[in-house]
Amino acid sequence: MGSKALEFYKQFKKNKTALVGAYVVVFLIICAIFAPILTQYDPLIQNLDNRLIPPFWSKGGSFTHILGTDDFGRDMLTRVLYGARISLTIGIISVSISLSFGVIMGAVAGYFGGLTDLIIMRVVDIMLSIPAILLAIVIVSILGADLFNAMIAIGIVGIPTFARIVRSSVLAEKNKEYVIASRVNGSSDFRLIVFVVLPNCTTPVIVQATMWFASAVLEAAGLSFLGLGAQPPTPEWGAMLADSLQFITTAYWMIIFPGIAIFLTVIGFNLVGDGLMDVLDPKLKEK
């Protein structure tokens, strides 16, 4: 296992862009974990005396607030750093929802086939026939607009993609000799699916989970920008951008930094996903 991990690391390291992606992701995780240490300010406490101070390089800016302050006098750097916590949480929760339901649906459809497969895949097709952000908006309109519901909505939106991937992997694996041997040995369907087939379908799922993490952060920021996700004063990057709309002519820093944070997160996870695809399953990329 140790040598496998080492081999994986060596292969991954060869892909320079993936490595850059990994550094970005690690940087984001560090920002998220150590946000209270990295900054002395609170992301929510308002200080109206310090409203709309520009970044240190602009006229009127100072090193007290490196990236400036927002319309309520809150430190921008602090809010962007704390935003990393929220975005990573969104990614983790949304991907967990998509992954768990998608894997179950895909595994059951692929393994049992027939009518079960037909019904599950029809549901998947129906979900995929509605554009992702529109489906997320529909779900939020049912559940109500807040950050947690947005995470659930994005999680649900991701289910069909995972279901399709797992189904095709299970279909490819289920008639292989090791599965037949296990079946002949008397393994139950549950045991066959969970302990025999699924462990051999992990590669495309890991790649998809990384890519979906990026999409989840992007979709959540989009929902918050539309006022359907995180609500003020939560320091979520999309919500911060929505807030910046009215200050677009006077406070450029309110637009730039939350956007850069979203962009870096999305590109970081996309590059890591691309790199994982290269190392774990080069054939997948060709498809």
Place this chain on the structure above:
Amino acid sequence: MISYVIKRLLWAIPTLLGVSILVFSMIHLAPGDPALLMLGEHANKESVDALREQMGLNKPLLEQYYLFVSNAVQGDFGISTLSGEPVIDEFLERFPATVELSIVALIFAIIIGLFAGIISAVKRYSLFDYVSMTTALAGVSMPVFWLGLMLIYFFSIELGWLPVSGRLGYEFDIDKVTGFYLIDSILMKDYEAFWNACKHLVLPALALGTIPMAIIARMTRASMIEVMKEDYVRTAKAKGCTQGQVILIHALKNALMPVITVIGLMVGTLFAGAILTETTFSWPGIGKWLINAVNQRDFPIIQSTTLIIATIFIVINLIVDLLYAVINPKIRLN
């Protein structure tokens, strides 16, 4: 071919039915009384009862679904709880704005995306290849609403070249014939209004078209590189064809097949992106209208918009699949 067309058409019917069930269920899945949800907690009993009656919420669920589908097929999507107007009228008033924006964005994405993809494939590992593919990679990861804000900041506020928001300057008045301002202004021979509408379109179309452009560029490059390795391309070169002939006549035709499929699938991405772009640029299309409806819990609007967009998406996918089968005999023979 006919059997493939019939099979594919039949396949779309259960998906459409499924979408209609999902959209119909929305109103019943929301926690609480749907009529109360739409009118707000403080609505009086008479208004709630009237809305229940108007929307048929007192009827059995199956009958409600039957009415919903049969009305929708006839273009009747109910009455907006906010404005009291028929939803379809409001939808049709705003839909051309979204379509116009999406079409211009798609044209921009196809032209730039194909150009960048082809040149990158032909001049592989050149500076152009690196720059365009890095830009494409950045484009795929770019939040469309942020890109919109940045474009507004640089081109409208800092440089003052283009308008910040809206679809047309207040000084212009266009008769709505088609609803597409570019066409209507030409029909009216009002070229100043046409130019103004063009200027209003540039930034939103650029923001909306960036992700599709990046995807088309990456896809075209990959597809072209694959095709350029084929024997028939080598034969064309051996025959003495010029590089232009090899690329445009022999390679591009085959390389475009997967790209066409991706362009078809992008219609959904464009409509979805339009929701965010319209909010950023205050573009008076269905996206902005839909978000207002979600905030006000105006379910007839949310239901109709979702159903219509999903139907358009399914029909376009169907057309792309059929076109693909016409271009590529392998598909229909399988």
